[in-house]
């Protein structure tokens with residue numbers, strides 16, 4: 001048994017690992033016998049493990065782990081460490097296994113998935129992105145094959161047919177957003193056969209804290225086409241002629257832009273001497289604002305790319321192109337005008353789902369991540385999951401150096417550049433973590449002007465992202481990347497083939513440098529964790545300036561400090577100030593999460609009522625039965641004319657149309673209500689109570705209303721060439737759907753804030 005396992009066991013507040021570790025000896029004892037078996041015999045043993053119901057009893061669990069270990073050794077060339085088997089057992093018990101970066105979570109997750117699947121569970125492994133979903137499915141496939149279970153994966157490029165096939169496997173890998181959008185689209189089908197996602201059974205969540213906590217702050221939003229729009233090219237051209245800093249000013253954080261007085265004059269002149277702020281020209285100011293936002297705040301190749309005549313958004317923190325995502329409409333059209341491409345349709349929100357609601361659908365859920373303890377309470381509160389802290393296979397020897405604190409961002413950047421130059425001279429590989437793609441680009445430029453060569457990860461080399469990060473441990477490499485980019489990719493010392501490992505080990509291994517502290521200590525730890533994997537040497541250090549947003553926003557009264565000639569802050573109290581600011585930020589993020597959850601709980605209940613009704617219409621012909629009662633005469637006539645089946649089809653489409661239409665309108669009402677509520681109730685009353693007070697009556701009568709409307713529409717039906725003409729009565733479904741980009745940065749405002757911001761932008765006058 002590995003030394004690390006003997007040293008186990010248990011951090012306060014985490015799951016007791018002793019029961020698991022007691023089984024390790026028995027698992028190991030089975031090894032000699034299993035090694036003698038043929039592949040077929042080993043598969044047979046796996047099948048026998050599956051001959052019972054979940055959960056596993058002690059003996060079966062030992063057999064599963066032993067057979068799984070042997071199968072992994074044969075198919076992947078990797079014999080799972082004891083620590084990985086502890087992870088497998090924790091997962092099978094429904095816990096979140098905390099395993100440091102590089103400890104082999106992929107394999108642990110796969111063995112647990114196989115364990116569930118062998119006993120009839122249908123497993124969804126939720127990844128953080130499509131690349132990892134495909135990679136992990138392909139990587140683990142030989143193991144699954146030997147264990148006799150099937151696997152599939154879904155990505156944003158998957159066709160409906162491919163999705164259905166992937167979801168029909170015993171184990172499906174999908175990113176949480178793809179799965180979420182599939183669920184949302186499934187909720188809008190008009191034919192049961194069009195659904196792609198099977199009923200939820202078991203979820204294994206990779207990078208569980210990112211998915212369950214960070215991504216849970218903003219719901220996934222599905223939108224549908226409502227009408228075609230025109231782009232505002234005249235306004236884009238006019239705004240294009242404005243001069244930065246003279247005609248308009250951008251806030252320090254790059255999130256807002258405003259016309260200066262000079263700029264207002266210029267715009268008014270260009271528009272023929274109008275008054276932008278007068279009542280009769282009120283419609284112009286929002287157009288100017290949108291065009292200016294598109295021009296000044298959104299940069300091509302940083303925030304979006306133009307491909308195939310379309311504006312494609314880049315997810316800033318991940319640096320990936322998001323195929324089916326858009327900004328809320330006014331802004332999307334403004335960027336399209338700026339880039340002179342055709343306008344896409346405007347849309348409306350059809351439905352939303354929170355990550356929490358999505359995950360809680362699964363009766364069995366578990367997960368793994370490198371950083372779970374810091375959010376153990378949230379995992380318990382929101383998901384009823386406990387954290388099991390799994391010790392590393394090899395002790396971590398990475399040196400985490402104290403932060404370097406500076407007065408200004410310029411001094412901080414100078415210090416980072418100097419440090420990079422100094423370390424680089426020794427050949428030691430360096431990975432620099434930034435807050436977003438724009439910052440990576442800026443830093444890379446600075447390195448270039450200093451004559452320091454570096455590789456920068458951004459969406460332009462999207463497909464190569466993982467390959468690039470895999471080489472970050474090469475002798476002399478400098479890689480600049482956001483915290484999220486390339487996650488899940490192993491950084492091996494001496495390059496991905498480790499050919500130069502000894503030389504890199506001699507330099508001290510990978511040196512990770514954070515350009516700022518992140519809004520949560522988990523994100524800092526995830527970046528640090530890039531170095532020092534599996535007992536490798538490595539170091540980490542963060543640079544901080546007193547003017548970093550984290551500090552100015554969360555510790556505004558921090559007070560003065562003494563500095564050296566280079567601007568380095570020498571006051572020891574500043575270390576605590578930085579940590580304090582981060583704790584404040586973490587507290588706010590938690591509040592955001594709670595709020596998303598609280599507000600969405602009621603929305604989910606109401607949505608559930610509509611979905612139940614939909615289900616009855618789809619699977620039990622409820623619409624047809626209701627319309628036969630509500631419009632008996634017309635129903636009878638139509639049945640005689642076109643047959644019962646055709647009438648049932650029309651009844652189904654009409655009823656679903658009115659249920660969906662009603663929900664879209666109701667959702668828009670709820671979004672407005674939530675946005676307005678904090679303005680109305682600055683007093684003592686709890687805004688959530690107020691929200692519920694208005695939201696509950698607004699939903700009352702929803703189903704009756706939809707039914708009445710369906711009857712009205714049904715009564716108007718006409719028959720053309722022996723078929724019912726559904727389109728003639730206005731029953732149309734959105735021609736396309738897409739998802740909104742509501743969190744360019746995982747810590748930016750939530751959807752209501754963003755939509756609110758854009759509304760204000762368009763309403764300013």
Ligand SMILES: Nc1ncnc2c1ncn2[C@@H]1O[C@H](COP(=O)(O)OP(=O)(O)OP(=O)(O)O)[C@@H](O)[C@H]1O
Pocket residue numbers: 078079080081084099100101102103104105106107370487488489490
């Ligand atoms: N039992 C094992 N024996 C040898 N190598 C292993 C074993 N388990 C995993 N590995 C290797 O360790 C590396 C890290 O594995 P993996 O990517 O699953 O780690 P991880 O814990 O998911 O890291 P991250 O936090 O970056 O996602 C991979 O190269 C994998 O092949």
